[in-house]
Amino acid sequence: MTTLTVETFKAMLRNALTNIKAREDEFSQLDAVIGDGDHGQAIVTALSVIVATAEKGTEFKTMLNDMGFDVMLQVSGSTSTLLGAFFLGMSDNAAGTELDATAVKAMFAGGLANVQKQTKAQKGDKTMMDSLIPAIDAMEACTSEDVKEVLTAGAVAAEAGALETVAMQANFGRARNYGERSVGHADSGAASWACMLSSFAQAI
Ligand SMILES: [Mg+2]
Numbered sequence: 001m002t003t004l005t006v007e008t009f010k011a012m013l014r015n016a017l018t019n020i021k022a023r024e025d026e027f028s029q030l031d032a033v034i035g036d037g038d039h040g041q042a043i044v045t046a047l048s049v050i051v052a053t054a055e056k057g058t059e060f061k062t063m064l065n066d067m068g069f070d071v072m073l074q075v076s077g078s079t080s081t082l083l084g085a086f087f088l089g090m091s092d093n094a095a096g097t098e099l100d101a102t103a104v105k106a107m108f109a110g111g112l113a114n115v116q117k118q119t120k121a122q123k124g125d126k127t128m129m130d131s132l133i134p135a136i137d138a139m140e141a142c143t144s145e146d147v148k149e150v151l152t153a154g155a156v157a158a159e160a161g162a163l164e165t166v167a168m169q170a171n172f173g174r175a176r177n178y179g180e181r182s183v184g185h186a187d188s189g190a191a192s193w194a195c196m197l198s199s200f201a202q203a204i
Contacts, residue, residue, distance in 0.1 A: 001204055003098040004147045006057060008204060013054050015203035016196040017047045023195060030188035034175040039188040042079040047196070049074050050083065060099065060107070064091035079189070082115055082128065089114025101145045108154065112136040123161075125172040126182060128189030130165045131158040135197050151201035155194075162186055162194035 001008075020027070021044050028040030053070040057063025068088035071080050093110025094103065112132055121127040123134070138157035142150045163186065170182035 001147045002145060003100050004104050004204075006059060006063065006097050009060070009063075010051075010054050010057070012200040012203040013047075013051050016199035017044070017051050019199045019202075020044060020047055020192060020195055023192075027188045027192045030185055030191055033185045034170050034178040034182040035188070038077075039079065039192065042075075042077050043083075043192045046071050046075045046077075046080045046083050050087065059097045060094040061091050061096075064088070064094060064107075067091075082118055082189075085114045085118045086111040086132075099147075101142075101147050101150050104147050104150055105139050105142075108136055108139055121172045124168065126165045126168040126170045126175065126187045126190070127172050128187070128193040130168070130187060131161040131190040131194040131197065134158060134161040135194075148201065148204040151197075151204060155198040155201035158194040158197040162190040165190045 024040035024044050026040070027043060028037050031037050031039035049071045050067045053067045054063055057066065064087045068084045068086070068091060071087070072084035074080075090107045090111040092114065094107040099107060115129075115132065119127070119129065121129045123130055135154040135158035139150050139154040142153040144150055144153075165187040166185060167183065168187070169180060170176050170178055170187070175182060
């Protein structure tokens, strides 16, 4: 596929919601190891708002902007804030109704850049950034003009990044206080964001 259309993007988002719903309990259990155990519910709630808003979209910039604002206004919490920032950043770097591989990469890179304004978490801190940063890097490095190949490169890197968090000790936010207890389980956010990014690639 040489271009990404608005309708295909909506299908990607719907697939992410379906797959994340199917793993909701798993994400909450991972969160319970070093947090309050609400991540599954938090990301399902946030993505539900995002998908509902996206369904009304007709072109990328406004659609992504509305998705970002709606989730931030309707859902409280860090999961919503980070997802909102991601889609708002994508909006800043997207235009029109069809995106080629270069435009898709720019859109996702814009998403990461805006998330980095919301969190200081770095790779290795055992957060969602451990799947998001490698995913965007891999998309950028992918030289294919095929949008599915670009998104698949991102998905593979995101899943690998999420897997790497299993061996990590939490180093960010309140989770830091759990120290060694955090080792041996994937970070819930890294796992859910990897699921979302994999679902995107899978849906094309
Ligand atoms: Mg939580």
